[in-house]
Amino acid sequence: MAVLGSGARILLAAAILVSLSTRAEPVIVVHPSCPVSRLSPDEARRLLLGADLSWSNGDAAQLVEIRGDDAVVAAGYQAIARKTPSQVRSEWNRLVFAGRANPPLRFGTAAEVRAAVGRLPGAFAVIDSSASNPSVKIVFRAPGAD
Amino acid sequence: MHIRLGLIAALVISPAVAAMDMGDMLELHFGADVEAGKRFGDSATPSEFNLGIIDTMIHGRLSRDFSALAEIVYEDAGGGFGFDVERLMLSYEPRAWFRLSVGRFHTPLGYWNTAFHHARWMYASTRAPLLAHFEDDQGPLPTHTIGVLVHGAVPAGGVRLEYDVAVGNGRGPTADPPQQFADNNGHKSVCAALHVGIGGLRAGVSGLIDTATLASGENMSEKLAVADVHLILGEVEAIAEGALIHHETSGVGATNLGGYVQLAYGLSEDLHLYGRAERFVRAATETYLDTPTASNVLGGIRYELVPTAALKVEGGWDRRSGVDAMTVRGQLSWLF
Numbered sequence: 001m002a003v004l005g006s007g008a009r010i011l012l013a014a015a016i017l018v019s020l021s022t023r024a025e026p027v028i029v030v031h032p033s034c035p036v037s038r039l040s041p042d043e044a045r046r047l048l049l050g051a052d053l054s055w056s057n058g059d060a061a062q063l064v065e066i067r068g069d070d071a072v073v074a075a076g077y078q079a080i081a082r083k084t085p086s087q088v089r090s091e092w093n094r095l096v097f098a099g100r101a102n103p104p105l106r107f108g109t110a111a112e113v114r115a116a117v118g119r120l121p122g123a124f125a126v127i128d129s130s131a132s133n134p135s136v137k138i139v140f141r142a143p144g145a146d
Numbered sequence: 147m148h149i150r151l152g153l154i155a156a157l158v159i160s161p162a163v164a165a166m167d168m169g170d171m172l173e174l175h176f177g178a179d180v181e182a183g184k185r186f187g188d189s190a191t192p193s194e195f196n197l198g199i200i201d202t203m204i205h206g207r208l209s210r211d212f213s214a215l216a217e218i219v220y221e222d223a224g225g226g227f228g229f230d231v232e233r234l235m236l237s238y239e240p241r242a243w244f245r246l247s248v249g250r251f252h253t254p255l256g257y258w259n260t261a262f263h264h265a266r267w268m269y270a271s272t273r274a275p276l277l278a279h280f281e282d283d284q285g286p287l288p289t290h291t292i293g294v295l296v297h298g299a300v301p302a303g304g305v306r307l308e309y310d311v312a313v314g315n316g317r318g319p320t321a322d323p324p325q326q327f328a329d330n331n332g333h334k335s336v337c338a339a340l341h342v343g344i345g346g347l348r349a350g351v352s353g354l355i356d357t358a359t360l361a362s363g364e365n366m367s368e369k370l371a372v373a374d375v376h377l378i379l380g381e382v383e384a385i386a387e388g389a390l391i392h393h394e395t396s397g398v399g400a401t402n403l404g405g406y407v408q409l410a411y412g413l414s415e416d417l418h419l420y421g422r423a424e425r426f427v428r429a430a431t432e433t434y435l436d437t438p439t440a441s442n443v444l445g446g447i448r449y450e451l452v453p454t455a456a457l458k459v460e461g462g463w464d465r466r467s468g469v470d471a472m473t474v475r476g477q478l479s480w481l482f
Contacts, residue, residue, distance in 0.1 A: 054242030056301050090453035094268055096205055098261055103205055105169035
């Protein structure tokens, strides 16, 4: 390190900061009115797989997703439920087919997903923490999803 | 007049407007299966390839609280394909504890009939147990109802309570088909179910009462009771159901009993072993149902080719109407 000049050190520190700040951190966000403030890993898994379909205030749990493939969502699903997005969708297909749940709501961008969660009581989604804002509430951070 | 027209316009337009912030409005699902099998010991049944059922389901979200569902199945109808509208429902669900559905739906009796529907990909096994067969396949239960269904789920601490109440046309002169377009008497079937879920365990009871008017003009009273348990514990999934089906016509009673236990074990995410044992005892005085006395034991393996398609291979022994046979069957099924 001593061989680096002060300019190089600043550049290295900046690179590390940028790397940390851009590292994907999948989180589960919910509508602000959701009665839950924190989910356990098991509760998060059950929610994502549709095993729990309602919140304690009577709102139906509604999965909101980005349309198509998304690396952050894939990492989040894997970390939360040990399943790929295809496998999670397959589980929801089963529920929808059984008439037990409404299909996931799908939008084109992460911003639209976040906006939908912020708009619809009962909604939840897996998004990158950097895409979160005060319109939604983070209730779970996926462990080691990067 | 203007106010009335405005109100009508608002009613027509509001679901569409409300749906604009709801993402995709329409979902289409498609399921099907193909099979090959051989039944040993039953000379009347040669080895065969067969097309199973072709299942299409459309789910429409009309607004945040309203949704519509239609399931149409194409299946064997005497050598050609016939189609049935298996489910047709308009649902209103303002809260998770209250969903009102009107139309044709699966009667909330037991576990299998509400968890799995016509697409065989949903079953661990290649076929449903006899107790859960549909009316057109010797099934003993009225698996479909045309009427009104109220369903709700109420979380209470770590416990989840689910209830169902259904009122419909009930049985007609014969067990199949369900009375879709009219009821031949003023009696309505009433079905109720209550389930409790704790973690991966869900158990409950359901019952149905009905009065059917037979072709002879006689009335047949029907009373059904079903108990069911579903358990997911680690990689193990267990389903058990038992049913009592009592019919009474002109003072002559018939009590039929049926039940099964099914176990599945996940060796990995893609590979599952399963087994099932089943028994149905038809009463000697039963005249309405065409369900035979039967016993069945089977075991198999299910491999997920992809999350939406499965290969199942199973073998088993069964006795139907006194005829013993061994069956080997393979099935490719999918649902997406």
